[in-house]
Amino acid sequence: MGNPVMQFQILSTAPDETARFYSDLFGWTVDANNPLGYREISTGAREGIQGGIWPSPPQAPTFVQLFIAVDNVRTFSRKAEGAGAKVVIPPTSLPDGSEMAILHDPQGMSFGIVTRS
Amino acid sequence: MWEFRERLAREFEARRANNVRYSLRAFAAFLGTDHSTLSQILRGKRDIPSNQLRLWGKKLGMTSEELAVYVASQYVPSRQARDRQEQLRHWTAEGLAIVTDSCHWQIVELTREPGFRGDCRTVAVQVGVPVDHVNVALARLLRLRLLEIGPDRQWKHLLGPGRHTETSFRKLALTRIRELAARDGVKLLRVQG
Numbered sequence: 001m002g003n004p005v006m007q008f009q010i011l012s013t014a015p016d017e018t019a020r021f022y023s024d025l026f027g028w029t030v031d032a033n034n035p036l037g038y039r040e041i042s043t044g045a046r047e048g049i050q051g052g053i054w055p056s057p058p059q060a061p062t063f064v065q066l067f068i069a070v071d072n073v074r075t076f077s078r079k080a081e082g083a084g085a086k087v088v089i090p091p092t093s094l095p096d097g098s099e100m101a102i103l104h105d106p107q108g109m110s111f112g113i114v115t116r117s
Numbered sequence: 118m119w120e121f122r123e124r125l126a127r128e129f130e131a132r133r134a135n136n137v138r139y140s141l142r143a144f145a146a147f148l149g150t151d152h153s154t155l156s157q158i159l160r161g162k163r164d165i166p167s168n169q170l171r172l173w174g175k176k177l178g179m180t181s182e183e184l185a186v187y188v189a190s191q192y193v194p195s196r197q198a199r200d201r202q203e204q205l206r207h208w209t210a211e212g213l214a215i216v217t218d219s220c221h222w223q224i225v226e227l228t229r230e231p232g233f234r235g236d237c238r239t240v241a242v243q244v245g246v247p248v249d250h251v252n253v254a255l256a257r258l259l260r261l262r263l264l265e266i267g268p269d270r271q272w273k274h275l276l277g278p279g280r281h282t283e284t285s286f287r288k289l290a291l292t293r294i295r296e297l298a299a300r301d302g303v304k305l306l307r308v309q310g
Contacts, residue, residue: 035236037238056253057257095235
């Protein structure tokens with residue numbers, strides 16, 4: 001089945017400005033009408049993955065995380081820790097019933113894991 | 118500074134390749150320094166003063182542009198120093214956010230109320246801040262393991278049993294920051310009294 005990249009997430013200290021830039025440039029639509037107020041990005045294409053924008057704290061840079069599908073976020077978090085990753089945000093349920101976690105790989109790069117929908 | 122050290126080492130090795138008898142003493146004499154100082158520099162035990170770097174660069178036939186790059190590199194922190202600074206900056210910022218922004222405590226208090234709904238838009242209205250502000254605080258609470266959102270999608274604080282005040286919450290949060298920072302190899306200062 002594999003572990004595909006399901007979505008990208010832009011972390012931005014200026015999420016409204018980021019949303020406006022990509023909407024204007026690529027015609028993406030951004031919708032925050034959900035319980036998290038999460039800016040969901042629809043690229044308008046069937047190819048590729050969709051994304052979202054999350055506000056980052058002032059001390060953080062603006063960067064992109066990739067979310068990778070796993071069968072079980074808790075099991076996979078432990079597996080990732082065993083491989084040298086660090087869990088930054090522990091397994092957390094999302095309003096749609098899926099679960100996600102944020103980790104840093106051994107080189108410090110941030111990525112997310114999410115249950116398959 | 119290691120870049121110029123590498124340059125010196127390569128120059129010495131090149132001279133030895135031409136003449137196996139070429140000694141470190143001879144190289145030191147060429148540069149106008151003593152053998153012991155040069156040995157310490159090549160082993161990374163001693164830094165090269167800027168004026169010495171310029172003088173030696175010229176003796177090695179470097180152009181002024183090359184020299185300028187080596188001089189500038191002295192002021193660039195090493196990757197290790199940069200990573201450490203970044204970690205310190207991150208954990209200090211986390212601590213400052215806890216100390217200055219009562220939104221974290223307000224979110225935790227709200228989770229205790231009967232009928233609380235884990236909807237960031239509602240929380241934003243109740244706390245009186247924008248949704249993005251709630252989301253930044255929520256992510257911080259999750260990172261610091263002060264709150265969790267379990268499989269039942271309920272927001273639960275992880276402060277432990279008993280009633281907490283905002284002061285005790287901050288103390289717990291700052292202790293958690295100290296522990297997590299230590300895991301990253303960052304020792305945050307503790308002020309007595």
